[in-house]
Structure formats: C-alpha cells, structure tokens
Amino acid sequence: MESSKRIIYSRIIFTTGIVLLTSLSVLFIYETYQENTASNVVYRTSLIRQSLEEVFAALNERESALRGFALTADRAFLTRDSLVHPLNKQISILDSLINDSIQQQNLLQLKEKLDYCINRLNSQSLRLKDKNYFNSNQFYTDLKDASVCMDSVEAMIRRMQDLEENSSRGRTLEAQAHTVMATIIGVAVSIFSMIVFILAFYFIDQELKRSQNYINETQTLNSKIAEINKELEEANRSLHDLNSELEDKNFQLEKYATELSSFTHITSHDMQEPLRKIEFYISIVEDREKENLTEEGQKFFEKIKQSVGRMRQLFISMLDFSLTNTVDNNIEDVDLNNVLQQTLNSLKVYIKDTNAIIESEPLPQVKGIKYQLIQLFENIVSNAIKFRKNDVIPEIHISVELVSTRQNLRGLKNGIKYYRIDFRDNGIGFEPKYAERIFEIFQRLIAKQDSYGVGIGLAICRKIAENHGGILVASSQPNVGSVFSFYIPESK
Amino acid sequence: MTKDIIHKVILLADDDLDDAEMFADVLAEIDSTVELYHVPDGFAVFEWLKNPANPVPDIIFLDINMPQITGWQCLSSLKADELTKDIPVLIYSTSSHHKDKQTAIDLGATAFITKPSDYKILEDFLTAIVNELHNKDIASIIRRLSNSLHLE
Numbered sequence: 001m002e003s004s005k006r007i008i009y010s011r012i013i014f015t016t017g018i019v020l021l022t023s024l025s026v027l028f029i030y031e032t033y034q035e036n037t038a039s040n041v042v043y044r045t046s047l048i049r050q051s052l053e054e055v056f057a058a059l060n061e062r063e064s065a066l067r068g069f070a071l072t073a074d075r076a077f078l079t080r081d082s083l084v085h086p087l088n089k090q091i092s093i094l095d096s097l098i099n100d101s102i103q104q105q106n107l108l109q110l111k112e113k114l115d116y117c118i119n120r121l122n123s124q125s126l127r128l129k130d131k132n133y134f135n136s137n138q139f140y141t142d143l144k145d146a147s148v149c150m151d152s153v154e155a156m157i158r159r160m161q162d163l164e165e166n167s168s169r170g171r172t173l174e175a176q177a178h179t180v181m182a183t184i185i186g187v188a189v190s191i192f193s194m195i196v197f198i199l200a201f202y203f204i205d206q207e208l209k210r211s212q213n214y215i216n217e218t219q220t221l222n223s224k225i226a227e228i229n230k231e232l233e234e235a236n237r238s239l240h241d242l243n244s245e246l247e248d249k250n251f252q253l254e255k256y257a258t259e260l261s262s263f264t265h266i267t268s269h270d271m272q273e274p275l276r277k278i279e280f281y282i283s284i285v286e287d288r289e290k291e292n293l294t295e296e297g298q299k300f301f302e303k304i305k306q307s308v309g310r311m312r313q314l315f316i317s318m319l320d321f322s323l324t325n326t327v328d329n330n331i332e333d334v335d336l337n338n339v340l341q342q343t344l345n346s347l348k349v350y351i352k353d354t355n356a357i358i359e360s361e362p363l364p365q366v367k368g369i370k371y372q373l374i375q376l377f378e379n380i381v382s383n384a385i386k387f388r389k390n391d392v393i394p395e396i397h398i399s400v401e402l403v404s405t406r407q408n409l410r411g412l413k414n415g416i417k418y419y420r421i422d423f424r425d426n427g428i429g430f431e432p433k434y435a436e437r438i439f440e441i442f443q444r445l446i447a448k449q450d451s452y453g454v455g456i457g458l459a460i461c462r463k464i465a466e467n468h469g470g471i472l473v474a475s476s477q478p479n480v481g482s483v484f485s486f487y488i489p490e491s492k
Numbered sequence: 493m494t495k496d497i498i499h500k501v502i503l504l505a506d507d508d509l510d511d512a513e514m515f516a517d518v519l520a521e522i523d524s525t526v527e528l529y530h531v532p533d534g535f536a537v538f539e540w541l542k543n544p545a546n547p548v549p550d551i552i553f554l555d556i557n558m559p560q561i562t563g564w565q566c567l568s569s570l571k572a573d574e575l576t577k578d579i580p581v582l583i584y585s586t587s588s589h590h591k592d593k594q595t596a597i598d599l600g601a602t603a604f605i606t607k608p609s610d611y612k613i614l615e616d617f618l619t620a621i622v623n624e625l626h627n628k629d630i631a632s633i634i635r636r637l638s639n640s641l642h643l644e
Binding site for chain 2: 272273275276277279280283284286287312
C-alpha cells in the first residue's frame with residue numbers, strides 16, 4: 001500500500017474511532033442520566049405513597065379516637081393531638097412531590113374530601129359534648145357519614161396509590177432498561193476501545209518495522225555510497241597524479257620545443273656570420289691570391305670552397321626549417337593556382353634545362369601562409385624533376401580530390417573534409433619501405449650529381465603541411481614513379 | 493663648409509671590424525677618392541652626424557645587430573630627424589629573412605641589402621653605388637641593383 005494511502009486510511013480509522021467512542025460515551029451518559037431520573041421518580045413515588053399512608057393513618061386514628069370515645073365515653077380519646085397539623089404537613093409534602101397532572105387533580109380532590117371529612121369530624125366532635133348525643137339518630141347519621149367520608153378518602157388514596165404504583169413499576173422497568181443499555185454500551189465501548197487499541201498497535205508495529213527496514217536499507221546504501229566515494233577519491237587521486245605527470249611532461253616538452261627552436265634559430269643565424277666571412281675571404285683569395293698557390297694548394301683550396309658551400313646550404317636549410325612556424329605568420333586566403341604559378345616561375349630555369357612537363361588540374365583556394373605553401377610546392381616539384389629517370393623527360397601531374405577522412409591517416413581529424421593534392425611524377429621512385437624515412441631530416445636515399453638539396457627539404461615540406469592542419473605522405477613504385485600527397489583542410 | 497663637392501661620403505655603421513675592413517678594402521679598390529667613415533654603433537652615428545666638422549654623408553650603410561641601440565631604432569630616429577631624414581639609408585645586414593626586408597622598407601630605408609658572401613658581388617654593387625652617389629634618383633637605382641644582384 002502506498003504510504004500516502006496508508007496515511008489517509010489511518011486518519012479515517014482514527015477519526016471514525018474517535019467519533020464512535022464519543023458517541024458511545026455520550027450514549028452511556030444519557031442512559032445513566034435516564035436511569036437516574038427514573039430511579040428518582042421511583043423514589044419519589046415511594047415517598048408519595050408513604051405520605052398518603054400517613055394521611056390515611058392520621059385520619060383513621062382520629063376516627064378511631066372518636067369511635068373510642070363514642071364507645072367508652074372516655075374523654076381521654078378526645079385529647080389527642082390536633083389532626084390538622086400533621087395532615088397539612090403531609091399535604092404540603094404531597095404537593096411538592098406530585099407533578100403528574102392527573103395525580104395533581106387527584107390530590108385536589110383528595111384535599112376537598114379531606115377538608116369535608118375533617119369538617120364532619122370536627123362538627124361531630126362538637127356534638128360529642130352533648131350527653132344525649134349517643135342516643136340520638138344524629139349519632140348514627142354521623143357514624144355513617146364518617147364512614148362514608150372515610151371510605152371516599154380511602155378510595156381516593158387507594159386510587160392515588162395505585163397510580164403511583166403503576167407509575168413506579170413502569171419507571172422501575174425503565175430504569176432497569178436504561179441500566180442494561182448503559183451496561184451494554186459500556187461493554188461495547190470497552191470492546192471497541194480494545195479493538196482500536198489492538199489495530200493501532202498492529203498498525204504502529206507495522207510502521208515501526210517498515211521504518212526499521214528503511215533505516216537498515218539506508219544504512220546499507222550509505223555504506224555502499226561511502227565505499228564508492230572512497231573508490232572515486234582514489235580514482236581522483238590517481239587521475240590527479242597522472243595529471244601532474246602530464247603537466248610535468250607537457251612543461252618539459254614545451255621547454256624542449258622552445259629550446260630546440262631557439263637553438264636551431266640561433267645556431268643557424270649566428271653561425272652564418274663566420275660562415276659568410278669564410279666565404280667572403282675565400283672569394284677574395286680566389287680572386288687575388290689563387291694563382292700564388294701550388295697546384296696541390298689550389299686543389300685543397302677547391303675542396304675548402306666546396307665544403308664551405310655545402311655548409312652554407314646546410315645552414316640555409318636549418319634556418320628555413322626553424323623559421324617554418326605559424327606563430328608570427330599571417331594566415332590568409334591563398335589561391336593554390338597562384339602558388340603553382342610562382343613555383344613554376346622560380347623553377348623556370350631548372351624546368352627549361354630539363355625539359356620538364358608540369359600539368360595541373362585547377363587547384364582550390366585554401367587558408368594558409370603563402371610563402372610556406374610556395375616553398376612546399378617548390379620543394380616537391382624540384383624534387384620530382386631532380387629524381388627523374390636518366391633518359392626520360394620528367395612529367396609531373398598535379399591533381400586534386402576532396403576527401404573525407406575514413407582512412408584514418410595519422411594526423412588527420414575525423415569529420416573534416418580535406419583536399420588531397422597529388423604530385424605524380426615518372427621519376428625513379430623509391431622503395432615503399434622508405435616512404436616515411438624520406439621525410440626525416442638529413443635523410444637522402446641517393447646522392448645525385450646535381451643535387452643541391454641537403455636532405456632537409458621534405459622535412460620542411462611536411463612541417464609546412466602540418467602547420468596548415470594537414471599532412472604530407474608519399475608512395476612510390478621503384479622505376480615507375482612517385483606520388484606525393486598533400487592533405488590540406490577544406491576552407492569554408 | 494670646407495667640403496669638396498667632388499668628394500663622395502659614405503658613412504658605415506657596423507660593430508664588426510672585419511666587415512668594416514672588407515668594405516673599406518673593396519671601396520678603396522673601386523674609388524679611393526670616396527671618403528668612408530666608420531662608426532661602431534647607433535649612438536656613434538648620431539654623434540658623428542651632429543658634429544659640424546663632419547661632412548654630410550651621401551649614403552649611410554646601417555647594420556642591424558649592433559650594441560646599445562639596434563639598427564631599426566637608429567633608422568627610425570634618422571628618419572624622424574629633419575636634418576637627417578633625406579639621407580638615403582641602406583640596411584646592410586647578415587639576415588636574409590624577407591620579414592626584415594619588409595621592416596626596413598616600412599621604417600623608411602632606401603633598401604635592404606644582405607651582406608654578400610662573395611667578394612665579387614660586393615665589388616660590383618659598390619662600383620654601381622659609387623657611380624650614382626650624387627644622383628638624385630639613387631633610391632630606385634639601388635633597389636634595381638639589389639634585385640638583380642640577388643642581394644635581397
């Protein structure tokens with residue numbers, strides 16, 4: 001049972017119980033009261049009867065006294081107390097006791113009769129003084145009169161008494177009935193109270209048990225929660241630890257990156273100073289003093305010059321690499337067709353010398369750093385020409401495709417569209433197993449005669465690709481050709 | 493002023509003695525009548541210019557990496573001063589970064605030259621410059637020169 005329903009039921013039961021108990025109590029009081037009233041009436045009735053008896057007795061006594069005198073002529077009988085006073089007393093008692101209207105009428109009649117009788121008796125008693133009274137007819141008339149009076153009064157009294165007796169009987173039965181009722185009600189109250197008490201107890205007991213269950217459940221849950229909390233805290237702590245580790249590593253990484261960047265920049269920049277001077281003095285010596293050297297000296301001089309030249313290239317590449325960043329460069333809308341144009345322009349001489357053919361599909365517009373994109377194109381195209389087959393005219397085809405990254409190539413984000421720009425050449429290619437190595441700094445797979453490269457070009461190209469949010473990958477079939485694929489995010 | 497009108501004057505500001513020596517050497521080879529004055533830093537440039545005994549240079553070669561004040565600051569001050577803003581200033585630096593070239597133009601330099609690593613290139617350049625030192629159009633001449641000689 002739902003707890004809200006339980007509450008409603010319990011309230012209904014409680015209210016009903018109170019109402020019932022109150023009603024029963026009221027009934028009990030009522031019955032008791034009625035019984036009391038009835039008993040009072042019965043008591044009063046007995047008092048009335050008693051009074052009536054007294055009246056009759058008094059009257060009778062007077063009459064007897066008169067009779068006694070009449071019989072004995074003894075004056076002693078006449079000296080009894082007056083009749084009137086006790087009679088009046090009883091009449092007034094009766095007056096106060098009687099409220100029944102019939103009975104009151106009876107009482108009135110009684111009083112009349114009594115008055116009449118007393119008058120008679122009084123006039124009789126006067127006549128008693130006469131000696132000749134007892135022989136006269138008056139005496140017999142008086143006797144008969146007196147008898148009739150007495151009978152009439154007696155009759156009245158009897159009538160009244162009967163009435164009272166009936167009433168008394170009725171009332172007594174009534175009182176008994178009320179007593180029985182009261183007793184029944186009392187018992188009912190007790191039983192009902194006991195039932196309510198038992199129900200209440202049962203109910204409370206159930207509730208207490210339920211409460212106890214809930215408390216137990218709560219405790220169990222609480223201890224489970226405490227356990228889980230502890231686990232969470234532990235997990236938190238390890239997470240926190242890992243976090244600090246990560247932060248430390250991050251900080252270190254940043255430091256290394258900055259150090260490396262400054263190192264590269266500083267060394268390549270600062271070291272160009274003495275390098276430039278070396279070159280300069282070499283050129284002066286070559287111009288003015290070379291002929292003063294011996295043949296061997298001149299050979300050595302040439303070696304110095306070549307090595308210095310190589311060093312120069314290395315420094316330029318290193319400088320380029322360190323400067324290829326996005327931090328202080330503006331990102332703008334760049335038309336790749338334009339970039340290709342500038343590339344072809346810069347490589348004009350090389351292209352002409354090698355008869356290279358470069359074709360391209362229309363290229364898209366992207367967001368990026370123009371000079372870096374030019375550098376990328378230049379590098380890839382010049383590489384393609386450089387690594388041409390000996391007796392084949394180098395051909396480079398540039399194509400574009402808009403792709404979404406399902407291939408999960410490393411470095412690309414899912415859910416973004418990229419342009420894949422393929423630079424396909426018919427050069428000597430490379431072993432597929434070197435596909436990643438060629439992008440490492442200073443890695444060169446072959447030394448070429450006309451190679452000006454120091455092996456850093458592709459590393460820079462890849463860095464540029466990453467700067468632009470994309471990647472650069474390569475694939476190849478040896479002796480067939482290579483494809484360099486440059487992925488750059490679509491610009492909306 | 494006791495300055496001989498025929499004499500050409502070049503002021504070179506560079507803290508590197510070797511570079512200054514090379515410059516003087518090559519210049520002497522080309523035309524020994526050109527007066528070359530060398531100061532070691534930016535402050536010295538102003539001191540030299542303020543001195544009334546010194547002739548007004550026809551051109552100033554200004555290095556960037558100098559002690560105390562940089563070549564950039566020196567350039568800005570030169571172009572801000574009424575007396576000096578019309579003197580052509582050539583930024584003459586070891587850097588080859590195109591951003592520095594842009595900064596030079598923005599600050600009012602006539603051109604930005606990377607110090608050449610070949611003696612002959614320097615020779616050709618200075619020869620051409622010296623010939624045009626009194627030409628009013630020297631600014632555009634220098635620019636054309638620096639382009640063609642790949643000195644930028």
